[in-house]
Amino acid sequence: MSSSKTKRSMLARLIPGLGSLAKRGPSGWMVITGLVIVLALVVMTALGPWLTPYDPIKHHGPIRAAPSLQYPMGTNHLGQDMLSRTLTGGSIMLQVSALSVLICFLIGVPLGLFSSYVGGMLDSTVSLVIDAVYAFPGLVIAIAIAAMLGTGVINMALSIAVVYIPSYFRIIRSQVLSIKEFAYVEAAKASGAKWHTILSRYIFPNVIPSIVVVATVNFADAVLTAAGLTFIGLGVTKDVPDWGWDLTDGRNYLSTGAWWIITFPGLMIILLALGFTLVGEGLSELLNPKLQR
Amino acid sequence: MGLRSYVITRILLTIPTLLLLLSMVFLVMRVLPGDPVALHFEKKASQSQMDEMRHILGLDKPLWGQYADYILGLVDVNYFLAHGYPNLGKSMQTYEEVGGQVFSAFPATLELAIYSMIIACMIGILLGVVASKSYNSVLDHAIRGFGTVTYAIPVFFLGIVFQLIFGVYLHWLPTGLRINPNITPPTTITGLYTIDSLLEGNFTKFLESLKALVLPSLTLGLILSGIFIRLTRTNMLETLRLDFVTAAKARGLRETTVTYGYALRNAFLPILTMMGLQFALLLGGAILTETTFSWPGLGRYIVTRINFRDYTAIQGAVVMFGVFVALVSLVVDILYAYFDPRIRL
Numbered sequence: 001m002s003s004s005k006t007k008r009s010m011l012a013r014l015i016p017g018l019g020s021l022a023k024r025g026p027s028g029w030m031v032i033t034g035l036v037i038v039l040a041l042v043v044m045t046a047l048g049p050w051l052t053p054y055d056p057i058k059h060h061g062p063i064r065a066a067p068s069l070q071y072p073m074g075t076n077h078l079g080q081d082m083l084s085r086t087l088t089g090g091s092i093m094l095q096v097s098a099l100s101v102l103i104c105f106l107i108g109v110p111l112g113l114f115s116s117y118v119g120g121m122l123d124s125t126v127s128l129v130i131d132a133v134y135a136f137p138g139l140v141i142a143i144a145i146a147a148m149l150g151t152g153v154i155n156m157a158l159s160i161a162v163v164y165i166p167s168y169f170r171i172i173r174s175q176v177l178s179i180k181e182f183a184y185v186e187a188a189k190a191s192g193a194k195w196h197t198i199l200s201r202y203i204f205p206n207v208i209p210s211i212v213v214v215a216t217v218n219f220a221d222a223v224l225t226a227a228g229l230t231f232i233g234l235g236v237t238k239d240v241p242d243w244g245w246d247l248t249d250g251r252n253y254l255s256t257g258a259w260w261i262i263t264f265p266g267l268m269i270i271l272l273a274l275g276f277t278l279v280g281e282g283l284s285e286l287l288n289p290k291l292q293r
Numbered sequence: 294m295g296l297r298s299y300v301i302t303r304i305l306l307t308i309p310t311l312l313l314l315l316s317m318v319f320l321v322m323r324v325l326p327g328d329p330v331a332l333h334f335e336k337k338a339s340q341s342q343m344d345e346m347r348h349i350l351g352l353d354k355p356l357w358g359q360y361a362d363y364i365l366g367l368v369d370v371n372y373f374l375a376h377g378y379p380n381l382g383k384s385m386q387t388y389e390e391v392g393g394q395v396f397s398a399f400p401a402t403l404e405l406a407i408y409s410m411i412i413a414c415m416i417g418i419l420l421g422v423v424a425s426k427s428y429n430s431v432l433d434h435a436i437r438g439f440g441t442v443t444y445a446i447p448v449f450f451l452g453i454v455f456q457l458i459f460g461v462y463l464h465w466l467p468t469g470l471r472i473n474p475n476i477t478p479p480t481t482i483t484g485l486y487t488i489d490s491l492l493e494g495n496f497t498k499f500l501e502s503l504k505a506l507v508l509p510s511l512t513l514g515l516i517l518s519g520i521f522i523r524l525t526r527t528n529m530l531e532t533l534r535l536d537f538v539t540a541a542k543a544r545g546l547r548e549t550t551v552t553y554g555y556a557l558r559n560a561f562l563p564i565l566t567m568m569g570l571q572f573a574l575l576l577g578g579a580i581l582t583e584t585t586f587s588w589p590g591l592g593r594y595i596v597t598r599i600n601f602r603d604y605t606a607i608q609g610a611v612v613m614f615g616v617f618v619a620l621v622s623l624v625v626d627i628l629y630a631y632f633d634p635r636i637r638l
Contacts, residue, residue: 026434132313135570135622139577140595140614144318147599147607148325148332220445227447228581232596251453251585259457266450273445281441281523 027285034216034278041090041272048088054081056088056241064258074260076246077253086264089243090272092153092236097222099157100164101215107161108168109211113199116173117180127173134166142225146234153236160225164218171214175207209287216280220273227269243268299630307623314615315367319360322608329604333385350383350605367612381609386601391609395591399613400484401471402579402590405513407485408506409575409582410568412514417521418564422557424522425529437526440519448578452512452585459508469587472502509586513578517571524567528560535559562633569625573618 021028044051054060059079067074073082115126133141145159179185180203188202229235230244238245243265250261322329330343330352347353351362366372366380373379378392424436460468471486472478479489479498486502532538533556541551580592587593591610598606 026429128309128313129317132310132317135310135573135618136314136317137573137576137614137618139580140611141321143580143595143599144321144607144611145325147602147604148321148329150332224445224447228449228577231447231449231581232584233600247447247450247453251449254453254457254461257457257461262450262453262457266447266454269447269450270442270445273447274442277441277445 024286027282030278030282031286034275034280034282037271037275038279041268041275042094044087045090045094048090052081052084052087054084056080056084057239064253064256064261066258067260073264074258076250076261077258082246082260082264085241085246086243086268089241089246089265090268092240092242093223093226093244093269093272095153096156096160096226096236097219099153100160100222101218103157103161104164104168104218105211105215108165109172109204111165112169112172113176113204113207115169116176117195117199117203123173126169130166130169133162134170138163138221139225139228142229143232143234146229151234151236156226156229156234156236157222159229160222163225164221167214167218168211171210172207175210176203179203179206209283213280213284213287216276216283220276220280223269223273223276296630300627303623303626303630307619311616311619312364314619315364315612316360318608318611318615319363322604322611323356323359329385333602333604335602346385349388350385381612382605384598384603384606386598386603386606391606394594394606395609395613397484398589398591398594398610399617400481400590401588402576402583402592404471404485404487404506405509405579405582405588405590406572406575408510409513409517409579410572412510413517413521413571413575414568416514416518418525418557420518421522421525422529422552424526425533426552428530433526436522440522443516443519446516447581448512448516449581449585451516452509452582455508455512456585466508467505468508469505471505471589472498473505476501478502509582509588512585513575513582516578517575520567520571520574521564524564525560528563529556532556532560562629565625565629565632569622572621572625576614576618 021031057080060081061071061075061079063075063079064077065071065075065079071081071083073086075081076085111126115123142159142163145162146156149155149159185198185202188198193202227244227247230242231248233248235245235248236242246265247262247269250258250265253261330346330350333346334343344353351359354362363382366382369380376390376393378390378396381390381392381395383389384391384394420436420439424433427433456468459466467473476498479486479493479495479502482489482492487499487506490496490498490502533552537559538551538556541555542548546555576592579590580595582588583590583592584596591613595607595610598610
C-alpha cells in the first residue's frame with residue numbers, strides 16, 4: 001500500500017501533473033496516452049540515425065523485397081531499407097509541424113489578445129480578414145502559398161501556419177471579450193496598470209488552457225497537411241528520408257502488390273497525428289465543464 | 294426580421310466577403326515574393342520569351358491594373374453569357390481559358406463532395422447518437438476511438454489502402470477515373486455522371502459511375518465522419534439532459550421516438566452549421582482523394598497545374614474553390630434561419 005503510494009508520488013514529482021491527470025478518468029488517460037505516443041516518436045526520430053541497421057538513403061539490397069529477417073519492413077523500388085527509413089523518416093514532419101505551431105503562436109496569440117482587447121475598428125477589420133481565411137479550404141490556401149514560396153521546411157511551415165492562425169485568433173478573441181469585462185481587470189485598470197501589463201499578466205494566463213488545446217489540434221493538422229503537401233508534389237526534398245515522401249512514392253508500385261512500402265510510413269503518420277489528437281481531445285474534454293456530470 | 298429580409302441581408306453580406314477572398318487570392322498569387330512568370334520557366338527562358346508571356350497574360354501591367362483586370366473579368370456578365378464560364382484569365386501552359394477548364398472539372402469534384410458528405414453524415418450521425426445513448430460505456434468509448442482514429446488518418450493513405458485491398462487484391466471495384474474507360478460518359482446535362490446517366494435512362498452507365506464513386510467517396514466520407522460523430526455525440530449529450538426530453542420520456546413515449554424524433558431534431562441545428570464549415574475541409578480532402586483516385590476534378594486540376602508551374606491556372610482553381618465555399622456557407626446560413634427563427638431576430 002505504502003510502496004504504491006510512494007511510487008505514485010514519485011511519478012507525479014517526475015512529471016508534474018501526470019499523476020493528477022491519471023485521476024481524471026478516461027480523458028486524463030487520453031492525454032497521457034497521446035503524450036507517450038508523441039514522446040516515443042520524437043525520441044525514435046532523434047535517435048533514429050544510431051538505430052538504423054542500414055543507411056536509409058543508400059541503395060542496398062534487392063528491389064521491392066518483401067519483409068524478411070534481413071529487411072524486417074522490406075525494401076522500396078530503389079532497394080532502400082524501409083525499417084531504416086521508417087525509423088528516421090519523422091524529422092521533416094516534426095520540424096515542419098513544430099515550426100508552424102511556433103509561427104501560429106507567435107502571430108496568432110499577440111494578434112488575438114491585442115485586437116480583441118482594443119476592440120473597435122481594428123478588431124472588426126482583423127476579424128473580417130481572419131474569418132475569410134478561416135472559411136477558406138485550408139489545404140487550398142496552403143497549396144497556393146507553398147506553390148508560390150517554393151519548397152523547404154520553413155516555407156512549408158509558413159504555408160501551414162497561415163491556415164491555422166485564425167483558429168488561435170478566434171478562440172483567444174472569444175475569451176478575451178468576456179475576460180476583459182471581469183472586475184479584476186477593471187481593478188487593474190483603475191490602479192493604473194498599462195495595457196501591456198493587463199494583457200500579459202491578467203488576461204493571457206487565463207487563455208493559456210484554450211491555446212494549449214488549439215496548439216495540439218494544430219500540431220495534428222500540421223502533420224497531416226505536411227503529408228498532404230508532400231503527396232501532391234510540394235514536399236521538401238527527396239534526399240532526406242520522410243514518411244510523407246515514402247507514402248507518395250510507394251503508391252506508384254501498388255499494382256505490384258508491394259504493400260510494405262506504404263504501410264509502415266503511413267502508420268507512423270497516423271500514430272503521430274493520433275498522439276496529438278488524443279492530447280487535444282482529452283484536454284478539451286477536461287476543460288469543458290458542460291460534459292462533466 | 295422576416296425570412297426574406299434576412300436572406301437579402303445575408304446575400305448582400307456575401308459580396309464584401311467574396312471581394313475580400315478574391316483580394317487575398319490575388320495577394321498570395323501576385324504580391325507575395327516570387328514572380329510567377331520567372332517561376333514558370335524555372336530560369337530556362339530568355340527575357341523576350343518572358344516579356345511576351347507577361348504581355349499576353351496582362352502581367353506586364355502595374356499591380357493595380359492586374360487587380361482591376363482580375364476583378365472586372367470575374368464580374369464581366371457579357372463574357373459569362375458568351376462563354377458559359379467566368380473570365381479567369383489564360384493558362385500559362387496552354388494559353389487556354391482557365392474559366393472553361395475549371396468549369397469543366399468542377400462537376401466531378403461536386404459529385405465526389407456530395408456523396409462523401411452523405412456518407413460522412415450517415416456514419417457520423419448514426420454512430421454519434423448511439424454513442425450518446427450509451428454514454429461512458431464500452432460502446433461509447435469504441436465509437437469515440439473510431440472517430441479519433443479516422444481524424445488522424447491521412448486521407449490519401451486510406452485511399453491507397455482501399456485501392457490495394459479492393460482494387461489490387463480483390464478486384465471488386467475500380468481504383469480510378471469516374472467511369473470505366475471503355476464506356477462513353479453520359480451526355481453532359483448537370484455534369485454529375487450518376488444523375489446524367491439516369492436522365493439518359495442508361496442504367497449500365499449509372500451503375501458504372503456509381504461503382505467508380507464507391508472507393509473515393511467512402512475514403513473521404515470515413516475521414517470526415519469522425520468530426521460528425523464527435524459533434525453529434527456532444528450535442529446529443531447536452532440535449533438528452535434537457536427537461537423536454539425527460540418530459541417526453543415521462544409521458545411514456547417510446548425510446549426511439551424520444552431519441553430521434555425529439556432529441557436529434559433539436560441537436561441537428563449545430564450539426565447543420567458544422568456541415569457548412571466542414572465543406573471547406575471536405576474540399577481540401579477532395580484534392581488529395583482526387584489525386585489518389587485519378588479523379589478528373591478541380592483538385593486534380595490544381596495538382597497537375599502545380600507540376601507545370603501554371604500559376605494563372607492555379608489562381609483560377611483557387612478562386613473557384615473559394616467562391617464555392619462562400620456559396621455553400623450562404624445556403625447553410627439561409628437553411629439555418631429557415632429552421633431556427635431565433636437567428637432572424
